[in-house]
Amino acid sequence: MDHVEFGKYLSQQRELRGLSRDEVSRVTKISPSLIAALEEGQVERLPSRVFVLNYIRAYATVIGLAPEEAVLRYEEVDKATPEPSPVVLERERRKRAWVALAVVLVVLGVGALAALVMTGKAPNPFVR
Template identity: 35%
Template sequence: MAQMHSDTHIGEDLAAARVAKGLTHGDVAEALNLQADYIDAIERLNRDALPSIGYVLGYVRAYANLVGLDGSEAVKLFKRDSAVPVNLGMRDRPHFVPRRKIKLPRGFVPAMSVLGCAVMLAFWYGTNTRVEASVGTSIELSNPSAPAPSAPTPLPANILTIKAVAPSWVQVKDAQGRVVISRILTKGETYQTEAGARMTLSARDGGAIVLYAGEDRLGPMGDVGVSFSGKPIDASVIIPELADIPLVPLTTDRPQ
């Protein structure tokens, strides 16, 4: 059986035994059914180019047996030598304790990069969501968390307000059929426009949306849990007339 030397590391001993038998990396790889790169990495103690240590120790044992070295001793030396290949000259000192390099799992860095991008995208989307509205026909959505003014001015009767009393998706279109808003209103949020603007409203839950003219509450735009499409928002619309407007089932532009 070939001998291992104290002044070399196990990778060099394996390479020397291989060369003595006239074998190439390819010969060993073919005999052990491994990649030739793994044989080279074992000889250079390059743990970064090898799979997990459990597999590698099996490769080292088989490699050593193939070239006439003691498999168990080769495994023992590989674990010792590959821990600190740049400090092999210190390994026999009585107080030397090898420091192992922390090796992150494969794919860890790309996974964390993707996660970081997802967090940044979610933050950006949450802080930049906006509502598009036609100029001169509507007023911005209210913010339910904003402090109320100490002396609110009563709204004039020609200001129409739709208010969400429960979360519901809504869509408002102008007189030309262009989408002004299309989003979910949370409880307490409102949307306002002027009378005569001929805006139409679609909603997933008619009972969740209440219509106001100025300060007067006209009532819900529909039944609880019933969706509708294309209802006019107009100051002349009162409760009986709301009931007379036919409901059109929503089939398009509805969130999933």
């Protein structure tokens, strides 16, 4: 079982009981987008694990499942999901750093050009 299958299990159990996502959201105070992410197995859209476990408990209680059984099912799925390797994490971190650096350099370049145009040391590129 993976996160998608676990989400399908939750949504099927909810539907069997005739409840909508909005009803579960209203009673649990969990946002509809997080309910959708949980039911669709979109782990990347979910907050940290401690919150997810509490959401699962609340969700299960509202739809009439045993909360701890639902949490155990989730933990089995979560443990089966491999963690990204340190190499992959470092690659992603470096990519974000390069993107941030590029954005800073573009902003500085535009600022420098604007300063030169405003002081009259460079012609305005927008005026003919």
